[in-house]
Amino acid sequence: MATEYPDRYTGPTVAEIGEHATIRAILDAAPSHRNGDDAAVLPMPNPNTRTVVTTDMLVEGRHFRLDWSRAAEIGHKAVVQNFADIEAMGARPVAVVLALSAPGHTPVDFITELARGIGERVADYSADLAGGDLTGGEHLVVSVSAIGHLGGSMPALTLDGARPGQAVVAAGRIGYSAAGLALLRRYGRDDVPAEFTELVRAHLIPATAPGRGVIARAAGASSMTDNSDGLITDLETLARRSGVGIDLAGVAIAPDELLTAAGRHLGIDPWTWVLTGGEDHTLMGTTSKDAPSGFRVIGAVHRNRPGTGPAVTVDSEPPAHSTGWDSFPRRVPSP
Amino acid sequence: MATEYPDRYTGPTVAEIGEHATIRAILDAAPSHRNGDDAAVLPMPNPNTRTVVTTDMLVEGRHFRLDWSRAAEIGHKAVVQNFADIEAMGARPVAVVLALSAPGHTPVDFITELARGIGERVADYSADLAGGDLTGGEHLVVSVSAIGHLGGSMPALTLDGARPGQAVVAAGRIGYSAAGLALLRRYGRDDVPAEFTELVRAHLIPATAPGRGVIARAAGASSMTDNSDGLITDLETLARRSGVGIDLAGVAIAPDELLTAAGRHLGIDPWTWVLTGGEDHTLMGTTSKDAPSGFRVIGAVHRNRPGTGPAVTVDSEPPAHSTGWDSFPRRVPSP
Numbered sequence: 191m192a193t194e195y196p197d198r199y200t201g202p203t204v205a206e207i208g209e210h211a212t213i214r215a216i217l218d219a220a221p222s223h224r225n226g227d228d229a230a231v232l233p234m235p236n237p238n239t240r241t242v243v244t245t246d247m248l249v250e251g252r253h254f255r256l257d258w259s260r261a262a263e264i265g266h267k268a269v270v271q272n273f274a275d276i277e278a279m280g281a282r283p284v285a286v287v288l289a290l291s292a293p294g295h296t297p298v299d300f301i302t303e304l305a306r307g308i309g310e311r312v313a314d315y316s317a318d319l320a321g322g323d324l325t326g327g328e329h330l331v332v333s334v335s336a337i338g339h340l341g342g343s344m345p346a347l348t349l350d351g352a353r354p355g356q357a358v359v360a361a362g363r364i365g366y367s368a369a370g371l372a373l374l375r376r377y378g379r380d381d382v383p384a385e386f387t388e389l390v391r392a393h394l395i396p397a398t399a400p401g402r403g404v405i406a407r408a409a410g411a412s413s414m415t416d417n418s419d420g421l422i423t424d425l426e427t428l429a430r431r432s433g434v435g436i437d438l439a440g441v442a443i444a445p446d447e448l449l450t451a452a453g454r455h456l457g458i459d460p461w462t463w464v465l466t467g468g469e470d471h472t473l474m475g476t477t478s479k480d481a482p483s484g485f486r487v488i489g490a491v492h493r494n495r496p497g498t499g500p501a502v503t504v505d506s507e508p509p510a511h512s513t514g515w516d517s518f519p520r521r522v523p524s525p
Numbered sequence: 526m527a528t529e530y531p532d533r534y535t536g537p538t539v540a541e542i543g544e545h546a547t548i549r550a551i552l553d554a555a556p557s558h559r560n561g562d563d564a565a566v567l568p569m570p571n572p573n574t575r576t577v578v579t580t581d582m583l584v585e586g587r588h589f590r591l592d593w594s595r596a597a598e599i600g601h602k603a604v605v606q607n608f609a610d611i612e613a614m615g616a617r618p619v620a621v622v623l624a625l626s627a628p629g630h631t632p633v634d635f636i637t638e639l640a641r642g643i644g645e646r647v648a649d650y651s652a653d654l655a656g657g658d659l660t661g662g663e664h665l666v667v668s669v670s671a672i673g674h675l676g677g678s679m680p681a682l683t684l685d686g687a688r689p690g691q692a693v694v695a696a697g698r699i700g701y702s703a704a705g706l707a708l709l710r711r712y713g714r715d716d717v718p719a720e721f722t723e724l725v726r727a728h729l730i731p732a733t734a735p736g737r738g739v740i741a742r743a744a745g746a747s748s749m750t751d752n753s754d755g756l757i758t759d760l761e762t763l764a765r766r767s768g769v770g771i772d773l774a775g776v777a778i779a780p781d782e783l784l785t786a787a788g789r790h791l792g793i794d795p796w797t798w799v800l801t802g803g804e805d806h807t808l809m810g811t812t813s814k815d816a817p818s819g820f821r822v823i824g825a826v827h828r829n830r831p832g833t834g835p836a837v838t839v840d841s842e843p844p845a846h847s848t849g850w851d852s853f854p855r856r857v858p859s860p
Contacts, residue, residue: 209852228613228750229579229673231681241576243655243672244564247624249662278563289582289624289668294853320578325852327584328664333624335670337578338564346566415563517544517660518629 193250193293193330195300196257204301204326205294212298213324219302220309220319224285230320232285235339242338242346244275250330252517258379259394261300265307266395268334273315274416274471276338277403280347285320285337286312291327304332315400344407351413352432352476358489359411359481360474361402364421364443365460366392368467369452376456386452396471402484406475409482414475420468420514422502428474429494429501438489440505465504465511528585528628528665530635531592539636539661540629547633548659554637555644555654559620565655567620570674577673577681579610585665587852593714594729596635600642601730603669608650609751609806611673612738615682620655620672621647626662639667650735679742686748687767687811693824694746694816695809696737699756699778700795701727703802704787711791721787731806737819741810744817749810755803755849757837763809764829764836773824775840800839800846 204212217225224230235241246268248254254264273283288308292301301324308319320337340346352358370393373382382390391397406414415428421443429436445453445460453460476491494501500508539547552560559565570576581603583589589599608618623643627636636659643654655672675681687693705728708717717725726732741749750763756778764771780788780795788795809823816822829836835843 204853208854212853227681227683228610229577229616229671231614231616231675232576232578234573234575237572238569240569241567241619241672242564243567243620243622243670245622245624245656245668245670246658247626247660247666247668249626249660252661275563279566281564281566284576285578287578287580287670289580289670291582291584291666321580323581325582325584326587327666329662329666331582331584331626331662331664331666331668333580333582333666333668335578335580335622335624336564337576337672340566346562348562518539518547519543 194256195297199297199300201297201299203294204292204296204298207298209324212301215298215302216305220305222318222320224318224320230285232320232337236341238342240340242276242279242281242340243335244272245333245335246271248332258374261303262307263394264332265304266311268332269308269311270396270398270471271418272334272336274398274418274473276336277473278347278414278416279338279340280403280407280414281338281340282404283315283317283336283338285318286334287320288322289333290322291325291329291331293328294326347403347407347411347414347475349413349415349428349431352428352434352491353412354434354491354493356412356476356478356491357481357487358436358438358474358476358491359485360472360488361485362398362472363392363470364417364472365445365449365464365467367396367469368463369449369460372456372458373452388448389452393469396469398471399484402473406473406482406485410479411475411477411482414473417470417472417474418468420466422465422509422512423514425474425502433494435492435494436489436502437492437506438502438504442486442488462511465509466514468515529591530632534632534635536632536634538629539627539631539633542633544659547636550633550637551640555640557653557655559653559655565620565622567655567672571676573677575675577611577614577616577675578670579607580668580670581606583667593709596638597642598729599667600639601646603667604643604646605731605733605806606753607669607671609733609753609808611671612808613682613749613751614673614675615738615742615749616673616675617739618650618652618671618673620653622655622670623657624668625657626660626664626666628663629661631665682738682742682746682749682810684748684750684763684766687763687769687826688747689769689826689828691747691811691813691826692816692822693771693773693809693811693826694820695807695823696734696820697807698727698805699752699807700780700784700799700802702731702804703798704784704795705729707791707793708787724783724787728804731804733806734819737808741808741817741820745814746810746812746817749808752805752807752809753803755801757800757844757847758849760809760837768829770827770829771824771837772827772841773837773839777821777823797846800844801849803850
């Protein structure tokens with residue numbers, strides 16, 4: 191299926207102006223003095239700083255749809271999901287590089303808008319779009335890698351640092367992105383009822399508060415991840431890697447008024463969005479201390495009793511919904 | 526056109542075992558204790574070290590063909606072209622991350638062999654496959670980003686550091702990769718005459734000597750790049766960015782016996798491979814001092830006289846061939 195670009199992108203195509211002119215247009219849209227050499231040299235870190243790196247690939251039709259997302263929004267989202275992984279280590283995002291595969295008929299203004307979206311979002315973090323690679327391909331594939339700095343000698347916030355007795359904390363919405371996706375599926379981009387705009391926006395441009403990961407590490411958090419594949423799925427990973435169990439407080443994660451209204455409107459149980467939705471990129475971690483600034487308590491860590499039940503419960507019961515995102519969902523034969 | 530895997534890959538597919546089991550298989554094939562968290566924490570660098578980052582994307586059918594390249598070779602090549610960009614700054618490669626899009630029918634052993642190829646090649650550089658992302662997609666897309674460390678306060682080896690009077694130096698073969706490609710086009714993988722095996726190998730697994738970039742920077746080189754898009758194209762970029770001209774010594778870059786024999790065999794002028802071939806990932810730079818260890822002199826930098834001729838000449842004449850790689854070659858109407 192060939193990539194179809196909305197009519198809004200009207201200028202010449204990449205094939206018409208060529209690779210080098212397109213790269214110049216990208217550099218104009220997201221200027222950085224670090225960009226344009228064989229590799230980008232990042233700023234000198236403070237002494238005693240380690241580098242943190244992650245990567246995430248967005249494929250058209252799987253991670254975004256061109257009839258739903260503007261190019262700049264795809265750029266924003268690519269940054270957010272990468273930087274959430276940097277912040278989930280307790281590190282400070284510093285730069286991204288962009289590798290882009292695009293068909294020859296891709297409008298150049300689509301690509302420059304994508305780069306502008308990336309440039310805007312990295313600027314929110316005082317970071318840089320530091321370099322990239324542009325190549326032809328039958329499909330639009332956006333691959334972003336992010337670099338962060340982890341200062342000082344305190345350990346990174348890894349998945350294996352949760353300990354029994356700690357509180358589970360989170361900073362940000364849970365379930366909003368999935369609700370927005372459900373609304374887009376029902377209505378498309380332009381016909382979603384105005385009262386639910388915030389949910390659609392949460393899906394297209396997930397909001398994050400830069401710096402929460404660094405704050406959590408400084409405040410003594412011991413483990414962290416982000417809600418990318420689904421609340422239960424991601425916390426199960428954290429619990430399993432830490433060898434602990436997690437019990438979430440239903441009242442702390444319950445769908446709020448907006449999610450409840452959207453659920454009623456669509457005839458969908460909003461708990462599915464909260465428990466399995468993912469893509470909120472909300473930071474979630476554990477701590478023996480007070481919740482770090484901007485975080486709230488959503489549960490508690492307890493000793494794991496292997497074989498006695500799920501690693502993550504809600505009010506001590508197995509969660510009503512638990513299947514998160516899988517890039518290759520297994521085809522289980524029906525009984 | 527659906528991706529077709531050679532019969533050699535016989536195990537279950539990614540769709541059959543799912544994303545998480547595939548990721549576990551990748552981690553078994555290329556183990557790293559840095560891999561497996563939200564992001565990878567790289568080793569603490571020496572004091573006064575900056576981070577260098579680059580990215581390169583390989584798309585099936587454009588950058589590799591599955592009837593020519595084994596999976597491990599694609600992995601090797603992805604590492605080499607990224608690390609050449611790190612070395613071209615005078616930096617030391619430290620880690621790569623891999624983002625991979627693959628159709629559901631991709632055999633898991635194809636993916637693990639790709640990861641093993643990456644793991645083997647990064648180990649040559651004492652570096653790590655530190656993390657990654659696996660996603661479904663209609664096409665096979667391999668996106669690698671590389672991180673390097675640039676120690677000390679000497680400047681990086683940028684494209685704008687060439688100065689009149691300097692020597693142009695290079696470390697490695699020039700034209701071998703393009704000759705190998707021409708042989709593959711003529712014969713396919715299995716029927717290339719044995720005398721030309723080395724050329725095919727140079728295309729499929731370009732050889733590089735780890736550490737040459739660091740050596741060149743320590744030895745006082747002032748600019749550097751690598752032969753990725755073509756000798757003339759890449760040196761033109763360097764000359765333009767430095768505001769200088771470059772004259773190459775024909776005798777220093779002339780096709781050797783093997784290239785000459787292959788050219789005669791195929792009826793192709795081997796100078797096209799030398800001047801426009803690219804993908805050798807040979808480091809090329811400039812210096813006011815002796816050629817750094819492992820480098821040889823191939824030309825000289827002179828003052829640029831704008832408007833008086835090409836930025837790069839061979840024995841003071843315009844090169845016989847000069848069109849290098851372009852991801853989106855412009856369609857120039859015939860006269």
